[in-house]
Amino acid sequence: MNQAQPACIGKRGIFFTSIAVLISMVLVVTFASQHAVTTNDQIQLTQAKAESINSVVRELRHEYLPQAIYVATYNAFYAMAEYMRVRGRYFATDQIFNATLKEMVVNGTLCCSLPGSPVACADTLPGDVNDPSKHVGADVCLSSYVDPARLSVLKENNLTKKLSDFENASFRAYRVNTTFHKDYSNMVLQLYQDNWTGPWRLGVNITLNYSVFLRDMTINNSENISTIFSIEGIPDPLYLVESQKADEDMSGAPDGVLYRNFFNATNITMWNVSTLYLLTEWRTYKQDSNASSFLMRFYGKDERSPCCGVESIINPVAMPSVNGKIERPYIDWCYYGTGNRCTQQTTGYLWNVTCMTTEADGTQFFNLAIDTYHSLQYNLTTDAREYLYGAGPPPECPESPFPAT
Amino acid sequence: MAKLNNGRKAQYLTIDAFIAAMIVATTLVIVLAERASQPYTTQSELLSKGVSESLAQAKLIDLNNPLIVNLSLEGNITNLDNTVLQQATEFYLTQRKSQAFRMLQNVTQRLIDQKYSFRIIINGDLIYNRTLTSENTSVAVVSSRKIIFGVINKTALAYGPVIAEVTVWQ
Numbered sequence: 077m078n079q080a081q082p083a084c085i086g087k088r089g090i091f092f093t094s095i096a097v098l099i100s101m102v103l104v105v106t107f108a109s110q111h112a113v114t115t116n117d118q119i120q121l122t123q124a125k126a127e128s129i130n131s132v133v134r135e136l137r138h139e140y141l142p143q144a145i146y147v148a149t150y151n152a153f154y155a156m157a158e159y160m161r162v163r164g165r166y167f168a169t170d171q172i173f174n175a176t177l178k179e180m181v182v183n184g185t186l187c188c189s190l191p192g193s194p195v196a197c198a199d200t201l202p203g204d205v206n207d208p209s210k211h212v213g214a215d216v217c218l219s220s221y222v223d224p225a226r227l228s229v230l231k232e233n234n235l236t237k238k239l240s241d242f243e244n245a246s247f248r249a250y251r252v253n254t255t256f257h258k259d260y261s262n263m264v265l266q267l268y269q270d271n272w273t274g275p276w277r278l279g280v281n282i283t284l285n286y287s288v289f290l291r292d293m294t295i296n297n298s299e300n301i302s303t304i305f306s307i308e309g310i311p312d313p314l315y316l317v318e319s320q321k322a323d324e325d326m327s328g329a330p331d332g333v334l335y336r337n338f339f340n341a342t343n344i345t346m347w348n349v350s351t352l353y354l355l356t357e358w359r360t361y362k363q364d365s366n367a368s369s370f371l372m373r374f375y376g377k378d379e380r381s382p383c384c385g386v387e388s389i390i391n392p393v394a395m396p397s398v399n400g401k402i403e404r405p406y407i408d409w410c411y412y413g414t415g416n417r418c419t420q421q422t423t424g425y426l427w428n429v430t431c432m433t434t435e436a437d438g439t440q441f442f443n444l445a446i447d448t449y450h451s452l453q454y455n456l457t458t459d460a461r462e463y464l465y466g467a468g469p470p471p472e473c474p475e476s477p478f479p480a481t
Numbered sequence: 482m483a484k485l486n487n488g489r490k491a492q493y494l495t496i497d498a499f500i501a502a503m504i505v506a507t508t509l510v511i512v513l514a515e516r517a518s519q520p521y522t523t524q525s526e527l528l529s530k531g532v533s534e535s536l537a538q539a540k541l542i543d544l545n546n547p548l549i550v551n552l553s554l555e556g557n558i559t560n561l562d563n564t565v566l567q568q569a570t571e572f573y574l575t576q577r578k579s580q581a582f583r584m585l586q587n588v589t590q591r592l593i594d595q596k597y598s599f600r601i602i603i604n605g606d607l608i609y610n611r612t613l614t615s616e617n618t619s620v621a622v623v624s625s626r627k628i629i630f631g632v633i634n635k636t637a638l639a640y641g642p643v644i645a646e647v648t649v650w651q
Contacts, residue, residue: 090497091494091497092494092497092498092500092501093497093500093501093504095501096500096501096502096503096504096505097504099504099505099508100504100505100507100508103505103508103509103512104508104512106512107512135628139630140628140630140642143630143631143632143639144639146632146637147632147637147639150637151637154637229637229638232639233637233639238639241641241642242628242642245628245641245642245643245644246628248644249626249627249628249644250626250628309636309637
């Protein structure tokens with residue numbers, strides 16, 4: 077009995093311990109069964125990764141790429157206008173223009189036919205224009221002709237450089253790897269102007285393939301990025317090319333002086349002799365469906381563009397070599413256009429403008445002339461007062477003050 | 482003898498209960514310690530993210546801030562569509578760090594509670610700093626980064642991408 081007692085106490089003695097072990101097991105099992113918490117952690121981690129990747133893709137799609145394309149395209153146009161100024165001629169065809177533009181936008185390089193270029197390339201031959209091995213950077217091509225500040229802008233602002241910058245930045249900022257597939261031949265670049273863009277804006281579409289990945293999470297995208305931007309501030313190739321090869325004294329040999337005019341839309345909407353004066357004075361542009369468009373002016377296509385034609389008035393004060401010997405309307409595409417589309421006749425078709433035209437060389441708007449079509453466009457003949465005259469000294473200006481403000 | 486048995490029994494039960502209590506306590510400590518180690522989102526973290534998001538997304542035109550209006554009238558700010566961080570970056574890249582400092586000081590005064598310290602770094606350079614408590618003694622220091630890019634004065638002169646970093650602590 078005495079020997080059985082301790083065994084009995086021992087069995088009862090681990091009663092609480094057994095209960096405690098059971099409770100602990102329940103707690104441990106409860107804790108161990110926190111698969112939900114672990115999964116929750118994983119979900120949160122996955123969410124954080126997805127959020128990072130999504131924010132990079134959003135930033136790329138909606139902000140960075142449209143801006144990069146705008147900057148690259150704008151600078152490509154600027155560089156190509158400068159190239160045309162130095163070269164003194166248009167791009168030979170629209171295909172050559174498009175191929176050059178694409179390469180300028182994507183790589184910042186072009187087929188450079190200027191003296192001093194390190195690689196010989198004929199910009200009139202499609203074979204050379206489509207052969208990247210013969211191309212050099214626009215900054216190298218124009219190094220002797222453009223100021224150094226502009227050269228560095230040309231060097232930095234092409235699409236390839238912009239994409240590489242973003243690849244580096246996305247990793248440094250978010251530890252997210254972004255890789256663009258910079259396959260030049262597969263990139264499709266489209267430019268357009270239509271009724272929707274109007275004459276003062278240019279639309280650009282480009283297809284880009286890229287991957288964004290963070291550890292085990294990857295997004296592969298092939299996207300058509302579109303952007304629309306203003307052409308304001310780009311030099312007008314019509315002036316750059318034609319002004320320097322004009323035969324101002326009609327001697328049969330070019331004696332023109334290079335003049336620049338920058339695309340800048342006027343905000344004038346009501347036309348009369350005063351606003352025509354201001355348009356001429358400010359050297360701004362207005363839309364005209366018979367004029368050539370911004371794009372056409374890069375490859376010398378002198379045709380009407382119903383949606384997007386633009387015109388400016390040649391200002392003989394800012395462009396003193398224009399001396400009136402060339403008897404053409406002073407509308408840019410009429411004066412410089414190779415098609416001579418405005419009027420080839422003078423009497424009854426070409427007019428001086430009261431209040432504006434002067435007879436003394438060197439004075440304001442010396443010999444400024446306008447054709448019948450434009451006199452109607454600028455409302456110079458719809459008024460009871462007639463602002464047009466032919467030969468002879470100008471009649472007294474009926475406006476006071478002039479120009480009306 | 483029965484007295485002795487009862488005494489020993491009580492002793493065993495006491496020890497048993499003590500061991501049981503120890504086991505339960507130890508288990509609880511382990512479980513609670515595990516739970517305490519789980520990551521949690523601090524207020525500073527939310528604030529840091531919120532501040533950098535706000536500065537990166539709020540456009541100057543929407544702020545209705547007298548200083549912004551003045552800077553715009555003076556011609557120092559030419560594009561009110563810029564976000565605050567874009568404008569600060571533009572100031573920084575055009576060698577106008579003092580204007581970036583002034584603008585950020587003014588804008589963040591209303592945006593961030595006075596009990597928080599923070600700093601804004603652009604491209605590795607400290608642009609603005611408000612230190613109320615030492616960062617080293619802070620229990621929570623949280624940074625958030627944004628990629629900033631833009632064009633100067635609505636031209637095609639582009640800047641960026643540069644990295645702006647907002648660090649907040651309490």
